[in-house]
Amino acid sequence: MANLDAPDIRSWRTTTGREPTVRIGIVLDADDMKVLHIETPDEPYELRGRGCPTRAVRRSRIEARLSDNSVLVRVDNGTLERAPFWRLVPQADQPVEHGCGALVRDVVAGRGFHWRKTIDQHLTGVLELRPARHGLVLVNETSLEPYLAGVITAEMGAECPLEFLKAQCVVARSWLLALTEKMHDGEPFDRCNDDCCQRYQGTDELSDVAIAATTGTRGMALLDSQGKVVDANYSKSCGGVSELPEHVWGVHKPGLSAVVDAPPGGVEHRFNPVTGDVFDEYLNGAWIESTKVYCSPNVVAPKDFARYLGRVDETDDYFRWTIRLARSEIDETIKAHVPEAEDFVRLHDLRVASRGVSGRAISLVVAYLDSAGQHREVTLPSEYRIRQALHPGFLFSSAIAIEIERDAAGVPEQISYRGAGWGHGAGLCQIGALGMGLCGIDHAAILKHYFPETQLSRVYP
Numbered sequence: 001m002a003n004l005d006a007p008d009i010r011s012w013r014t015t016t017g018r019e020p021t022v023r024i025g026i027v028l029d030a031d032d033m034k035v036l037h038i039e040t041p042d043e044p045y046e047l048r049g050r051g052c053p054t055r056a057v058r059r060s061r062i063e064a065r066l067s068d069n070s071v072l073v074r075v076d077n078g079t080l081e082r083a084p085f086w087r088l089v090p091q092a093d094q095p096v097e098h099g100c101g102a103l104v105r106d107v108v109a110g111r112g113f114h115w116r117k118t119i120d121q122h123l124t125g126v127l128e129l130r131p132a133r134h135g136l137v138l139v140n141e142t143s144l145e146p147y148l149a150g151v152i153t154a155e156m157g158a159e160c161p162l163e164f165l166k167a168q169c170v171v172a173r174s175w176l177l178a179l180t181e182k183m184h185d186g187e188p189f190d191r192c193n194d195d196c197c198q199r200y201q202g203t204d205e206l207s208d209v210a211i212a213a214t215t216g217t218r219g220m221a222l223l224d225s226q227g228k229v230v231d232a233n234y235s236k237s238c239g240g241v242s243e244l245p246e247h248v249w250g251v252h253k254p255g256l257s258a259v260v261d262a263p264p265g266g267v268e269h270r271f272n273p274v275t276g277d278v279f280d281e282y283l284n285g286a287w288i289e290s291t292k293v294y295c296s297p298n299v300v301a302p303k304d305f306a307r308y309l310g311r312v313d314e315t316d317d318y319f320r321w322t323i324r325l326a327r328s329e330i331d332e333t334i335k336a337h338v339p340e341a342e343d344f345v346r347l348h349d350l351r352v353a354s355r356g357v358s359g360r361a362i363s364l365v366v367a368y369l370d371s372a373g374q375h376r377e378v379t380l381p382s383e384y385r386i387r388q389a390l391h392p393g394f395l396f397s398s399a400i401a402i403e404i405e406r407d408a409a410g411v412p413e414q415i416s417y418r419g420a421g422w423g424h425g426a427g428l429c430q431i432g433a434l435g436m437g438l439c440g441i442d443h444a445a446i447l448k449h450y451f452p453e454t455q456l457s458r459v460y461p
């Protein structure tokens with residue numbers, strides 16, 4: 001049963017001492033879904049449409065259609081009923097188990113990324129249907145703990161070691177409880193279900209180990225030196241050194257620091273920070289052959305990624321990688337994503353202007369020719385904009401060296417990126433934390449490694 005007196009996440013404070021509820025956007029306006037299909041399990045639910053009689057449903061097929069700023073709903077091929085919004089509310093306690101909850105068809109995963117696809121997923125808790133400008137919005141209102149079990153299995157595969165999943169769970173819980181990043185303002189949910197916030201795919205991938213990781217860390221969060229919950233970030237692979245939030249989002253976050261992702265005392269510690277002088281050595285030096293960096297292939301073999309990474313990821317070597325593109329492909333992505341490059345005709349040069357402590361480019365100059373054949377320049381001011389502009393499918397990371405092959409007239413033909421890591425690199429390194437878990441290191445030590453300035457503490461029972 002939905003716990004109606006639980007505090008919502010927006011009013012939750014460390015002092016509340018209770019598990020909050022959270023509203024997650026499952027289908028967003030941008031997904032442009034005019035019709036949705038939901039199937040309820042063999043459990044009692046109530047379907048409540050404002051202004052309509054409440055109806056008990058069980059093992060029912062519900063079809064929802066966007067219509068004139070309201071939602072038309074039909075149950076089991078019955079008649080269509082109109083309401084400004086609808087809530088589908090479970091009437092009994094729901095277990096946190098594989099495949100439990102109501103089934104929602106065709107939910108978008110990997111929104112805006114090259115791996116975008118649609119999947120069917122089961123969700124426990126309340127489902128709320130609302131109209132928006134382009135399509136229907138589906139919100140899942142759920143207690144925090146079942147939500148977290150769905151996050152850790154969507155973010156990483158269910159075969160991951162327990163201690164790693166526990167660490168991931170604490171970080172995901174902390175990030176949500178801190179709720180400091182402004183996202184989805186004005187929308188009827190707190191966070192979405194995708195990489196823009198954190199990935200959540202309901203109960204379909206839940207495994208015993210993921211449930212054990214959630215229950216085993218119930219209510220545990222990272223606190224900063226002031227006792228506030230840390231806005232703890234994570235990304236797939238730091239590449240050897242983690243990044244500071246100042247260089248990713250331009251803000252200081254208490255409790256986040258830059259760390260070398262290797263055991264103490266190793267040769268890797270000379271790379272903090274990864275400055276311009278050591279960048280080539282960091283990217284390609286002989287040290288990589290035998291490194292003990294936790295996210296390197298020496299600790300987590302790329303052939304094992306398929307077992308450990310979530311089901312919507314590609315498998316490759318994310319620690320060090322090379323990508324080669326034709327200039328024409330980059331011209332297209334710059335036209336699409338860099339509107340400030342006015343009258344852009346073709347790329348002439350790419351120059352990294354500054355790097356963060358992990359070697360990630362945080363400012364990059366795009367030099368180009370306009371339609372009059374004049375040289376012009378624009379500067380991309382963040383790692384996100386750089387990754388978006390330089391690759392049609394979003395570059396793995398901005399910790400890159402760029403090589404440009406030119407024809408006899410000096411016109412760029414091919415562009416190669418040699419890069420390190422995957423993601424923004426701030427906070428927990430997921431592949432590195434997985435590597436630590438595979439090495440037998442417990443979750444408290446994993447968290448202390450990535451967040452040395454924090455304390456692990458229980459914030460609700």
Ligand SMILES: [Zn+2]
Nearest residue numbers: 191192196197
């Ligand atoms: Zn989001």
Ligand SMILES: [Zn+2]
Nearest residue numbers: 238295429432
């Ligand atoms: Zn790492």
